[in-house]
Amino acid sequence: MALPAxxxxxxxxxxxxxxxxxxxxxxxxxxxxxxxxxxGSARSPGTFASPGTASLPASVGTGSAWTWNxxxxxxxxxxxxxxxxxxxxTTAINQTxxxxxxxxxxxxxxxxxxxxxxxxxxxxxxxxxxTGVYTTWNTAGTPFTSGNFTGFAGVGASGLNFAxxxxxxxxxxxxxxxxxxxxxxxxxxxxxxxxxxSASTTNAETDGRLYGIVNTGSSSGxxxxxxxxxxxxxxxxxxxVPFYNSTTVxxxxxxxxxxxxxxxxxxxxxxxxxxxxxxxxxxxxxxxIPFQVTTSGGAYLGQLxxxxxxxxxxxxxxxxxxxxxxxxxxxxxxVVGSTDSLFLAY
Amino acid sequence: xxxxxxxxxxxxxxxLAANTVNDALNAIYTxxxxxxxxxGSARTPGTDCxxxxxxxxxxxxxPGATTACYATPPTxxxxxxxxxxxxxxxxxxxxSTAAPTATLQYVSVTTDARTANMIYVGQCKNPGxxxxxxxxxxxxxxxxxxxxxxxxxxxxAVWGxxxxxxxxxxxxxxxxxxxxxxxxxxxxxxxxxxxxSASSAVAETDGRLYGLSSSGSxxxxxxxxxxxxxxxxxxxxxxxxxxxxxxxVPGSAGIGGMRRFGTFAPGTGTVSLNGDIPLLxxxxxxxxxFVNPRLREIYIxxxxxxxxxxxxxxxxxxxxxxxxxxxxxxxxxxxTV
Numbered sequence: 001m002a003l004p005a006x007x008x009x010x011x012x013x014x015x016x017x018x019x020x021x022x023x024x025x026x027x028x029x030x031x032x033x034x035x036x037x038x039x040g041s042a043r044s045p046g047t048f049a050s051p052g053t054a055s056l057p058a059s060v061g062t063g064s065a066w067t068w069n070x071x072x073x074x075x076x077x078x079x080x081x082x083x084x085x086x087x088x089x090t091t092a093i094n095q096t097x098x099x100x101x102x103x104x105x106x107x108x109x110x111x112x113x114x115x116x117x118x119x120x121x122x123x124x125x126x127x128x129x130x131t132g133v134y135t136t137w138n139t140a141g142t143p144f145t146s147g148n149f150t151g152f153a154g155v156g157a158s159g160l161n162f163a164x165x166x167x168x169x170x171x172x173x174x175x176x177x178x179x180x181x182x183x184x185x186x187x188x189x190x191x192x193x194x195x196x197x198s199a200s201t202t203n204a205e206t207d208g209r210l211y212g213i214v215n216t217g218s219s220s221g222x223x224x225x226x227x228x229x230x231x232x233x234x235x236x237x238x239x240x241v242p243f244y245n246s247t248t249v250x251x252x253x254x255x256x257x258x259x260x261x262x263x264x265x266x267x268x269x270x271x272x273x274x275x276x277x278x279x280x281x282x283x284x285x286x287x288x289i290p291f292q293v294t295t296s297g298g299a300y301l302g303q304l305x306x307x308x309x310x311x312x313x314x315x316x317x318x319x320x321x322x323x324x325x326x327x328x329x330x331x332x333x334x335v336v337g338s339t340d341s342l343f344l345a346y
Numbered sequence: 347x348x349x350x351x352x353x354x355x356x357x358x359x360x361x362l363a364a365n366t367v368n369d370a371l372n373a374i375y376t377x378x379x380x381x382x383x384x385x386g387s388a389r390t391p392g393t394d395c396x397x398x399x400x401x402x403x404x405x406x407x408x409p410g411a412t413t414a415c416y417a418t419p420p421t422x423x424x425x426x427x428x429x430x431x432x433x434x435x436x437x438x439x440x441x442s443t444a445a446p447t448a449t450l451q452y453v454s455v456t457t458d459a460r461t462a463n464m465i466y467v468g469q470c471k472n473p474g475x476x477x478x479x480x481x482x483x484x485x486x487x488x489x490x491x492x493x494x495x496x497x498x499x500x501x502x503a504v505w506g507x508x509x510x511x512x513x514x515x516x517x518x519x520x521x522x523x524x525x526x527x528x529x530x531x532x533x534x535x536x537x538x539x540x541x542x543s544a545s546s547a548v549a550e551t552d553g554r555l556y557g558l559s560s561s562g563s564x565x566x567x568x569x570x571x572x573x574x575x576x577x578x579x580x581x582x583x584x585x586x587x588x589x590x591x592x593x594x595v596p597g598s599a600g601i602g603g604m605r606r607f608g609t610f611a612p613g614t615g616t617v618s619l620n621g622d623i624p625l626l627x628x629x630x631x632x633x634x635x636f637v638n639p640r641l642r643e644i645y646i647x648x649x650x651x652x653x654x655x656x657x658x659x660x661x662x663x664x665x666x667x668x669x670x671x672x673x674x675x676x677x678x679x680x681x682t683v
Contacts, residue, residue, distance in 0.1 A: 282547040
């Protein structure tokens with residue numbers, strides 16, 4: 001039995017004039033508190049009684065809107081170094097997604113995904129389940145008062161050569177795409193974006209979901225942008241093949257919580273694909289082909305939720321419309337070149 | 347709008363009376379006229395999933411021997427008005443000890459050869475009455491795919507058994523090698539592709555795509571046919587005698603080449619954490635016609651053997667169409683009941 005269909009929405013993209021850590025965090029918080037989506041439709045996030053102060057939300061959002069808060073005290077940079085969000089759809093698993101980026105890492109001890117390193121001006125993503133109130137992201141355990149944490153995985157290289165930020169959100173997952181000035185993209189996705197298609201508590205959490213994160217990495221030092229034909233690659237490129245875990249330190253990671261536990265399952269795309277811009281019907285219809293996931297050892301885990309293999313597109317965050325309105329958005333390797341793309345259904 | 351769900355059935359394997367092209371065809375006819383399925387349930391040609399088979403035993407190429415078997419689909423399928431009147435079709439397997447001389451051969455860049463003792467497969471939409479397979483029009487009217495090679499030559503393969511699967515709109519025929527050999531040759535014909543659209547640019551007027559696929563005659567179906575680009579069921583190689591996968595361009599008699607969309611390397615461990623066997627959707631992509639159809643109720647599955655079955659609660663849920671039929675599990679597809 002498939003989980004409820006997610007509805008992906010895109011926030012208005014934000015440009016980063018200087019590409020600083022605090023600017024990136026400000027951009028994410030700004031998007032996360034927006035009351036409008038990129039297509040002009042209304043957005044209703046929840047609220048915190050005192051933004052910037054750790055607490056549970058006073059109210060949660062509706063539809064696909066997450067409720068964001070921030071931390072501007074850890075590392076004392078004078079700006080935000082962490083943003084975290086609670087979903088509009090609450091299940092027994094109580095997930096939270098969290099991102100971090102700081103210009104100072106003095107005394108840094110935060111938990112890293114797969115022994116990655118900690119670096120200044122590096123964007124990190126993580127996901128927690130069984131969470132309570134936020135405490136601090138600079139801890140060797142979970143940033144929250146309870147639960148399990150994936151650890152932080154770095155998206156792209158340190159140094160922040162990012163010019164634009166896209167955020168897409170659905171009821172149970174958030175994707176953040178960072179675009180370089182030259183057009184290449186980096187991506188982190190957090191939450192319950194894999195449907196195990198099974199209610200077995202061996203295959204799924206008690207709420208029927210799988211939780212985790214996926215990111216493009218930074219192991220090369222420059223953090224190669226997403227590879228244009230990333231659906232055809234495995235681990236030959238350790239930075240830039242999303243949805244295919246690399247055990248290389250600071251590489252691309254794809255980890256999901258083992259159901260009922262705090263351990264992580266290394267995960268990967270099932271199959272290789274070589275779509276092109278011509279991978280569409282003769283009448284122009286765009287295919288939406290299910291994306292399956294296994295462990296690195298080959299055990300089946302599930303299917304991405306309303307994230308499908310599609311034709312190559314020229315942009316990340318591109319909206320696809322029909323006469324009936326927006327049908328969804330893309331995540332692709334570039335905002336300027338036609339590359340392998342995921343289609344996130346509206 | 348997805349097409350109606352097909353229900354696949356499995357006939358009992360038929361042992362070939364002799365390793366000849368004629369007895370290979372006789373085996374198809376025997377299965378096609380069976381009164382029961384492999385699970386013991388009743389089978390009535392013309393109803394449910396049961397096709398109605400006939401054969402040609404008077405062809406001038408080899409009078410007195412079976413040189414062709416052809417079948418029309420059951421007419422009781424409730425989809426006859428979804429989305430339009432279902433296009434009539436016929437599937438045909440043929441061959442003789444004498445090389446055909448006037449057959450229409452399957453073409454995708456290259457043309458499959460006319461060869462003595464070869465087993466061929468073809469598919470016709472809008473067929474009239476059967477006339478003669480050794481002509482350009484085996485049926486008096488309609489559009490014909492041409493004959494593609496459907497199996498390795500009997501003399502090389504030493505075929506032992508034939509396995510047939512049928513659904514309301516497509517038929518699969520697989521030949522198994524005798525004795526300890528594990529390999530098989532496989533072919534499918536009919537309306538087994540769902541283009542996912544009723545647009546006349548993408549689909550026939552009934553929303554389907556018609557055609558055939560074969561693992562060819564150059565070699566047995568690859569044990570890794572979900573990865574392979576030669577000798578691979580559901581992969582058009584554009585090479586004579588190698589694997590073929592062609593479909594009628596909607597509204598025409600033209601043939602377009604099709605290939606599996608994606609490359610997959612399942613193993614025996616491609617199961618869920620609790621041991622459940624996932625059935626993964628299987629799509630194709632045309633080489634140049636820009637269609638991405640889904641194979642109808644045909645799924646990628648963990649490595650298994652042909653004719654194995656997946657049961658849920660003691661009831662058959664899917665039958666396996668594998669590269670191998672015994673000994674070593676290899677790439678396989680599940681055809682759901």
